Amino acid sequence: MKDPERTPAGDAFAEFSITALRLAGPLTQAGDALAKPSGQTSARWQVLAAANHAPMSVADAARALGLARQGVQRIADLLEADGLITYRDNPTHQRAKLMVLTAAGETALHEIKERQAAWADRLGAELGERRLRQASALMAEIIEVLRERSSAAD
Amino acid sequence: MKDPERTPAGDAFAEFSITALRLAGPLTQAGDALAKPSGQTSARWQVLAAANHAPMSVADAARALGLARQGVQRIADLLEADGLITYRDNPTHQRAKLMVLTAAGETALHEIKERQAAWADRLGAELGERRLRQASALMAEIIEVLRERSSAAD
């Protein structure tokens, strides 16, 4: 995995990348476990949370979540079919309707939030706020750097 | 996203989780870009790298990569069909054959490693070795904590 690796910093970034990708699995599974008692999943929870933050179009939510528009569209249509959100007409855009949580959607989201709060408090206390915030800041920085590089004709 | 959130540390962990999940996408895409010139993807690269580290069964590689056995099996069968690996008989286990890179597999992996080294060196220098190592250590710790919690009847 580290044959032509040269600099220590490059090695550190390679290690970081592998570890970050390994983390995604357990994190998604933990989210699924939190969402499951309310009949939801990590992905559906994320979209519900985005729509609850403010009524927004599918494209808006995709940008907010850093996902492809079409993937979010798929989840949103499932949520609508299950009666957790509705599409409300958008006064400023004929096509891009706004996602709004129904009462059922609000109930589900609230339940998940309760569970997540207990879970996050427990793990946050165990892991330490300072380290978590430093790591979050670094990850946000990396997201930004990768975004710039991929949007440019690199 | 943070309604019933109580402790600062819990909030920090919630933020960390969201950011980590957001990072996975760009990171996978960057890996795909590195692997693409050799006709590979992030996922196939990971399996190639595992098999190159030492001949191992699909189940071994899945454990090493932190993925479900069946997903790795699927990738490995694709790699075999494309002639990048072969299954070698395992003297110690009749069913669990060992993945071994073919010459084509070694060539592809080497090419990707070259590209990745340049990429990681560049970003590693930009982001700082110390912060990257601290974040990696924290992520590894979280993977371990989540693993324990999910394996237990939590």
Add this chain to the structure above:
DNA sequence: TCGATATTGACAACATATTGTCAATATGGC
């Protein structure tokens, strides 16, 4: 050796997400 238990690959179903294409609709410069 025997038998309970775990591991392994095969197979299938499904969830998540990207990429690409298209037509409808906005947007902004002229």
Add this chain to the structure above:
DNA sequence: GCCATATTGACAATATGTTGTCAATATCGA
């Protein structure tokens, strides 16, 4: 107002990954 360009949702194809089940095979204690 018009036109080039961008955004948006619809549709389809594909990649990645989990979960569940099953039979074959290992492993290990009695």
